[in-house]
Amino acid sequence: MAEEEKRKVVHAEPTKDFFIRMITRDITLQDCIFDLLDNCLDGAGREIKLKQLEPPEEKRYLGYRAKIILEPERFEIVDNCGGITLTDAVEYAFHFGRRTDAPSDANHSIGLYGIGMKRAVFKIGKKIIVESHADESFLVHIDVDVWAKDPKDWDFGLEELPKREERGTTIRITALNEGIAEEFRQAVFKNNLIKHIARDYSFFLQKGFAATIGDQQVQPFLFCLRESQDFKPIKIQYQDDTGVDVEILAGLAGLPPDDISPEVKLDKLEYSGWFVLCNDRVVIAGDKTDRTVWGEGVFPGWHPQYNSFMGIVSFRSNDPVKLPWITTKRDIDQTSPLYRRAVAKMKDATREYLDYTNERKEDLEKAKKLEQAANLKPLRQIALNEKMGLPRFTAGPKIKRTTISYEQPVEKVARAKHAFGNIAMSNKAIGKETFDYYFKNEVDE
């Protein structure tokens, strides 16, 4: 038998359908928009590096902006972040997957796999225009249905445009995919998008980057921890063996709840827990699961009693591939040794706080006073500190206690709360108040 006949091959070429329909399933619409926003920030970073500008870090992105328009018929993102050069466009930007010979990007970039833009635009719609103004100006027009018809030709046509002074990129998408227009119409989608940009891009916005949704400029969410004589957040910095810089902060952010009855609505729950950042971008927000420390191994699981705890772990590197994030940039590669090493330290930082939430019950009134008196401080202003400072409460003399439990009509309980002056109070609390009232008036002490 001839040698060639024995060596059969299996076909492994990708299909266009895989890119249009499959990879777009693994990511939410909001994260697609975030991918496009990441490109804007990387563009700004590239330009800062290219022009050898050396802005002070706290104003690094001042003057750079991205404007996002969400309409039932159209999506648009317009930035002034340097644009894509013609060479980059021809060789790299539209390539599926980042080519290994791609030039090194901006310092601390957040662009990663060469998939974000394509995945995002395919998810959103069928008619796509990418217009760029850098050293040259050009326009790429993609009609997804037409492009998908030819299984062999993967290229997109590029049309040169007259050169323009301001550098930047515009992506305009029409013929929106099923379900997308409906999302854009929802006030809730827009509210959440603004809220999540405020949180996840907080550090870029604080450094001057302007993100606008429609006509609304997003104000950054300010990550703060409480600091006083009694409360000192932990703040440690180290360089991992991989060369990645790691910073861990943790402490009291909100005000802990007295009562955690199921009917009580807890404020700011979404800002409690662990935050994981890669190159300043929030990858995991307010985590209360074993993706960070909670219930991981023998560590205690999250409990509403811990509401108001905030921890932030931040990984930074000039080479984004070294960071422990996955392609959607919304999760962490749990098996990354770099991340495991950080988790061990995060657990140490968390443990003391957990003990505090039990101890404070010994003298709740005093604890509440001290907590309220501690001022919120932005992370940047917090000094390095190896061990979390927390007030100590020693157990008073033990009084033997018992529990009273009884049922009353919901309406009457609501009226009692109203009469007490706080309709939001828990059943447990009104039960205690009514007992105290009876005791004070009817029982001789």
Add this chain to the structure above:
Amino acid sequence: MASFESVNYSIRPNKNIERKLVFDALRVLHGSIPLNSYRYVGLGSLWFVDFILAHRYLLISDMACIEFETEAERVEFNRPYDCIKVLSGNTTDVLPTIDLAAKPSLIWLDYDTGPDGPILQDIELIADAAKVGTIFLFTINAHKGTLPKMDADGRTLERETALRLIFSHLVPAVLPHGSFTADGYPKLLAQMLLAHMDNCVHRSGRGNKFLPMFNFYYRDGAPMITVGGLIADGLHEHAYYKSEVDKLNWVAAEKQIPILVPPLTVKEKYAFDRLLPCGLLPNVSKLGFPLSEEQIAAYHNYYRYYPVFGEFQV
């Protein structure tokens, strides 16, 4: 205490007008979407005014009235038609026991409570279960004082924090200017509730659309708002526009419709009516009695619906 013990619902003029405006619109819609086969679900109280309108004008004869257990017996005694079933319990408990998926409903939950009541949950329950074609309306107290002033631990809550605690993702990222004024708050509240209805219909995953129809503000004592709309698929959407109900100036309006007519004596009403209809607002001097310009405009808008109350011997 139920609010019917302090208020006789039928003699509040602005509420009365609102009810007529809603049923007028529904009668127009009835031309394209037959509502007589619908089920009416409401909080009839002792008076059943809305039930009577739904039966009389829309010929609905399958009706459910939800009432607190403590009041159910008296409500049962007062039900005006045999086709009304009184279901006792809280709305949130009772709604899931009504088979909302079997046929479309006309639901109007006219609560005594504000946003801290069951409204948000009830909207979700209905949007998740109700058959396409269902029309749902909600009336709540729109006084900003109904927002909780303290959190569960008795710490003072800022108004905005309280609002975000209750409405979370429904609250705009930046509150519009004047959100807590007597004028601005009912608008904000309605906007958030309509967004919630829209979002719940969308998230029910059944491919339907929410068409907002009603956004009223009225005050006979406490400031109240009513919001509502239609759960539509393509066919219903087509029928909705074909009926031209959206051409009525109080339906699907971009802005909130205030209903704030002045209380008028019978003599005043007749004097005013003699000048109507007219394109421009009538001049005060022609009226023969003093009224502010806003009051004149309000009456001019709704004179056809203005109720006259009298006493009669039984």
